[in-house]
Amino acid sequence: MGVLADVYGMLSMCSKCGICQTACKTYKVDGAETKVTRGRIQLIKAVAEGKLEPDENYEDAIMSCLLCGECAVACPSRVKGNELVLAARRDFKLRKGIHPFVKSFALKTLANPKKLERAFKLFGGMGKNVLRRIDGVDYFRGVDIKGMNVAKVPFLEQVPEKITVQNPKHKVAFYVGCFLNYSLDQTAQSVVKVLTKNDCEVVIPKGQVCCGLPQYVYGDFETAKVNARKTIDSFLAKDVDTIVVACATCVAMLKEDYPKLFADEPNYLPKAQQFSAKVLEFSQFVAKIGIDxxxxxxxxxxxxxxxxxxxxxxxxxxxxxxxxxxxxxxxxxxxxxxxxxxxxxxxxxxxxxxxxxxxxxxxxxxxxxxxxxxxxxxxxxxxxxxxxxxxxxxxxxxxxxxxxxxxxxxxxxx
Known part of the structure; x- marks a missing residue:
C-alpha cells in the first residue's frame, strides 16, 4: 500500500455516517459522493487495498478537496479527512507524478524565487496592460486579476535585514512569504510598523523562499523539503526569540507541517522542531506581548x-x-x-x-x-x-x- 499503509487505520475508522456532508463545502456545491469526505475516503481505501486503480476520476476526487479541515471538526469518529487526502495526493504523486502540466509548472514556479519574481513582474506589467484592453476580462477563474496588486519592488528589496529600535524588548524575525513580498508589500510594511511600534527589533533574513506548502499539499515532499531546509537554516542562524509570520497559510506550514515533513529524517527533525517552536502568527504574537x-x-x-x-x-x-x-x-x-x-x-x-x-x-x-x-x-x-x-x-x-x-x-x- 506504500504511503497509504501509514493511514490505513484512519481510513478504516470512517463509519460512513455521512455527517461530513453537513460540513463539506465541495459536496454542497457538487452533490456527488466523490466530492464529500466519506466518498473520498472510500476511494482512497479502495486504492490502498488494490481494488481500484487511481485514474482521472480518482485524481479529480482527491484534488478537488479544499483541505479546509471542516470535515475533521464535524466527524464524530475524529477522522481527519484532510490528512487522508494529503496522504492520497502524496501516494498519487509517487505513482503518477503531478498532473496536468500547468499545475506542475505552477508549483515549480512557486518554489523558485527568481521564476516567481519574473512571473509577478510579467503579470504586473505586460499582463495587466493586455487585460485592460480586453473588454469583459476583469476576472479569471473567479479571481479579480485586474484588481490584484503587484509590488513595483519586492518587499525584501525595500528593507534592510535588520530594523532596530531604541531599547528593544523583543528580538523577532519576520518570515515574509511570497504574497506579502511580491504583491502585498504595503501589508508587509504594516507588519514591521506594528512590531517596531511595540519595541521589537526586527530581523528580515534576505533570500527567503516559498514555505513549500503548495508543493507539500500536492505530494511533492522533495521540493518542499528543499525550501523548508533553506528557511529553517537561515532563520535559526539569527539571534531571535520569535519568528513572526503574517500569512495563515505559511504559519501553518512552518509551525505544524515542518515537523511532519521531516518525520522520516531523525537527524534533521530536531532542527525542524526547534524552528517550529519559535513560530507565531502575527496577531498571536502582538496579543501576547500586548500593545500600548x-x-x-x-x-x-x-x-x-x-x-x-x-x-x-x-x-x-x-x-x-x-x-x-x-x-x-x-x-x-x-x-x-x-x-x-x-x-x-x-x-x-x-x-x-x-x-x-x-x-x-x-x-x-x-x-x-x-x-x-x-x-x-x-x-x-x-x-x-x-x-x-x-x-x-x-x-x-x-x-x-x-x-x-x-x-x-x-x-x-x-
Whole structure:
C-alpha cells in the first residue's frame, strides 16, 4: 500500500455516517459522493487495498478537496479527512507524478524565487496592460486579476535585514512569504510598523523562499523539503526569540507541517522542531506581548468583521487574538459575521482548477459579509484577502478586505 499503509487505520475508522456532508463545502456545491469526505475516503481505501486503480476520476476526487479541515471538526469518529487526502495526493504523486502540466509548472514556479519574481513582474506589467484592453476580462477563474496588486519592488528589496529600535524588548524575525513580498508589500510594511511600534527589533533574513506548502499539499515532499531546509537554516542562524509570520497559510506550514515533513529524517527533525517552536502568527504574537493603547489614536470610525482563514481556525487554532486586536482599535465597531470560519474557496490552486466550485463557495462568504453590514473585512491570509475581495467586487458590493496588520498600522498614524 506504500504511503497509504501509514493511514490505513484512519481510513478504516470512517463509519460512513455521512455527517461530513453537513460540513463539506465541495459536496454542497457538487452533490456527488466523490466530492464529500466519506466518498473520498472510500476511494482512497479502495486504492490502498488494490481494488481500484487511481485514474482521472480518482485524481479529480482527491484534488478537488479544499483541505479546509471542516470535515475533521464535524466527524464524530475524529477522522481527519484532510490528512487522508494529503496522504492520497502524496501516494498519487509517487505513482503518477503531478498532473496536468500547468499545475506542475505552477508549483515549480512557486518554489523558485527568481521564476516567481519574473512571473509577478510579467503579470504586473505586460499582463495587466493586455487585460485592460480586453473588454469583459476583469476576472479569471473567479479571481479579480485586474484588481490584484503587484509590488513595483519586492518587499525584501525595500528593507534592510535588520530594523532596530531604541531599547528593544523583543528580538523577532519576520518570515515574509511570497504574497506579502511580491504583491502585498504595503501589508508587509504594516507588519514591521506594528512590531517596531511595540519595541521589537526586527530581523528580515534576505533570500527567503516559498514555505513549500503548495508543493507539500500536492505530494511533492522533495521540493518542499528543499525550501523548508533553506528557511529553517537561515532563520535559526539569527539571534531571535520569535519568528513572526503574517500569512495563515505559511504559519501553518512552518509551525505544524515542518515537523511532519521531516518525520522520516531523525537527524534533521530536531532542527525542524526547534524552528517550529519559535513560530507565531502575527496577531498571536502582538496579543501576547500586548500593545500600548496610548499609541493608538488615528483609527477611523468603521464597522469591521473578521474572516477566519482555514489554516488559522482549524490549523494552528488561533481565533481570539485577531478579534482582540481589532476590538482594541479606537472608534472601530467590531461585528461578528455569520459563518466567520467558513472557507472562502481559495485553497491555493484549487481555485484555478475548480474555479466554478470555488466561485460558488466564495459567493456564500461574500453574502455573509454583506449581511453583516460592515465596511471592512479583516483577515490574516493574503490568499483569502484576494479571494474575498474578488468575490465582493464580482457581487457589486463595496466592502474592503484588509489584513489585521494594516488596520493596526493605520491606528499608529498621525
Amino acid at each position: 493603547q496610548s499609541k493608538l489614536h488615528n483609527s477611523l470610525p468603521v464597522k469591521v468583521t473578521y474572516h477566519d482563514p482555514c489554516h488559522m481556525v482549524r490549523g494552528i487554532k488561533v481565533t481570539q487574538q485577531p478579534r482582540q486586536l481589532l476590538k482594541s482599535l479606537p472608534k472601530v465597531e467590531y461585528i461578528e459575521m455569520n459563518e466567520a470560519s467558513r472557507c472562502c474557496g481559495a485553497s491555493g490552486l484549487v481555485q484555478a482548477f475548480y474555479h466554478e466550485m470555488s466561485t460558488d463557495i466564495t459567493r456564500q462568504k461574500t453574502q455573509n459579509v454583506k449581511d453583516s453590514g460592515v465596511e471592512i473585512v479583516a483577515t490574516s491570509c493574503p490568499a483569502c484577502m484576494m479571494r474575498i475581495q474578488g468575490g465582493i467586487n464580482m457581487a457589486g458590493q463595496n466592502q474592503k478586505v484588509m489584513h489585521v496588520a494594516d488596520l493596526l498600522a493605520k491606528a499608529y498614524e498621525g
